[in-house]
Amino acid sequence: MTNQNVVVPDAKKGIDITIAMALPKSLFSPVVPKPLPAAPGGYFTITRKRFSKKTETGGKISSWVDSMRDSSPTRVKSTTSLSETEEKNSWIVNHPSALNMFEQIVKGSKGKQIVMFLDYDGTLSPIVEDPDRAFMTNEMREAVRDVATYFPTAIVSGRCRNKVYSFVRLAGLYYAGSHGMDIKGPSKNNCKYKKGGVLFQPASEFLPMIDEVYNVLLERTKSIPGAKVENNKFCVSVHFRCVEEKMWAILVEQVRSVLNDYPKLRLTQGRKVLEIRPTIKWDKGKALEFLLESLGEYIIF
Incomplete structure (x- = not known):
């Protein structure tokens, strides 16, 4: 450099x-x-191996939903006992x-x-x-x-x-x-x-794949009210800000089922959004x- x-x-x-x-x-x-x-860092990655472990047995989807809930900026974690002032002070320190x-x-x-x-x-x-x-x-x-x-x-x-x-x-x-x-x-x-x-x-070589995944997700998420799929050219975003929490597990399963067919893509989670991106460094x-x-x-x- x-x-x-x-x-x-x-x-x-x-x-x-x-x-x-x-x-x-x-x-x-x-x-x-x-x-x-939002939590520090903004995004975190769930590897395919870890994600598979989450969904192999009953109840694992709920742990994924919990992580979605905890990372959502408009919610206060149910396990916290901090007052509003203490939360603000903690945020300022970090x-x-x-x-x-x-x-x-x-x-x-x-x-x-x-x-x-x-x-x-x-x-x-x-x-x-x-x-x-x-x-x-x-x-x-x-x-x-x-x-x-x-x-x-x-x-x-x-x-x-x-x-x-x-x-x-x-x-x-x-x-x-x-x-x-x-x-x-x-x-x-x-x-x-x-x-x-x-x-x-x-990631220019991934453009056709991203377009394909975008179209598939549009179809798969039609039945989930509030879900919005956005084509960001080199990644696909699935916004769940307007999706009722009881539907999150269904949304995760739909996104996961699409991702299973594309081993060169990975799943990440951000603020009220799931994203599919190329597996490049x-x-x-x-x-x-x-x-x-x-x-x-x-x-x-």
Whole structure:
């Protein structure tokens, strides 16, 4: 990797947390209730072997449903006895705000190139029931535009890259969609650095398979009210935010039955969503590394 002077959040801790807490709350729409924070890490992977063990015998599906329930940000775990204040304090300890150490950050950034990485859902936009309506406010858009004026800025999301761009509508940014599997930089006309048009798609061979799985899941989940299947180009998302909890086990079984026919795909779970992704060693963290290396080739320090 090119030797670079950059200041970025630790990708393993979740790039969305640091940036989201540093932006004013007023930039979010006031009519949308703020969700409870998700568990650290955002996503976790269930390997095919572990998933099979979960579903081989009766009652194993319920343990999977329990994990869905526990990772849902709009619920409080039934086993906890913490008060609201204690929960908030615990959250702050595990996810400290950059504002509380802003002077140290400024001091540490002297002589270094700052690069901004932002998530989209829950960071630039509120979490909403309908993923197609996760719009960012004009104030938030202007804030991102201002940041991009001074620092190279990238949006890294699990969403389809084109979908994220349709929400953000800022041409001078770098966009990494599908959990970093679809990366594109600004065109030469919109890029103020030496080069433009960074493009990288490490899972391009999976596109036909993803399209096929998407169509199969659309059919399999028709009978489950509230389930929404989203084609994010290099991964398929099954949203269960609007699905009644009593139907979660059925939804899991439907998704699992599809996954069994595609050994080159894996199942992950996020905030009110199940996702099917290619089994390649690539994620948002790898996307950040790729972008930093690409930026290092042509940023003038």
